[in-house]
Amino acid sequence: IEHRPLYGKHVLVTAGPTHEPIDPVRYLANRSSGKQGYAIAAAAAAAGARVTLVSGPVNLRTPLGVDRIDVESAEDMAKAVKAALPADAAVMVAAVADWRPRDYRDEKLKKRASAPPALILTENPDILATIAASPQRPDLLIGFAAETQNVIENARKKRKAKGVDWIVANDVSGDVMGGEDNQVHLILEGKAEEWKPMSKQDVATRLVSKIAEKLTADV
């Protein structure tokens, strides 16, 4: 039990970007390698959890013992997340596109000599906020917040606004995109823990041990 503290728990993780199709060959996306989310899924599985990883398009191997569900768009990710519930804990690491093209063209848009086409966007569902407000809300719900300035302050606000338990405030002002290292702070109710820069694996291990502490303390 000691080294598999999440045995018997179901942990849901989202990771990677979403791709929002414009036409059969083009899409809009956020920048995300998926590395941090995959590291968290791997660490949760290593801690004994049953792990469902809902993943946007990434070039990463499925971690050992993880049940991976591949999706493309935010709407597909929202459906896959709902289908994967209930979960004891959910860590929403995915960089979900805030908007998608309103009108999908099922034929490739032609490059014309005249003006380029205008893209009309519409809002995507906020998966995290939806789950937070749902009857299937996991006991421990954790969001990520990528910020470039006032990192802790903005993350505090986001924790409240989204109705989640913890926010991992991700300082992306440095060189973390696609890299091996990360700079995060953990925002809990009424306090913030400042973490030193460390590898994405170490962030994952540390976060998962926090999750294990919390889930086992509540029993």
Ligand code: C5P
């Ligand atoms: O509001 P913001 O996009 O900064 O919030 C980030 C957090 O919300 C992340 O945990 C991300 O996975 C989640 N999110 C989501 N669905 C969206 C947008 C963000 O689940 N449409």
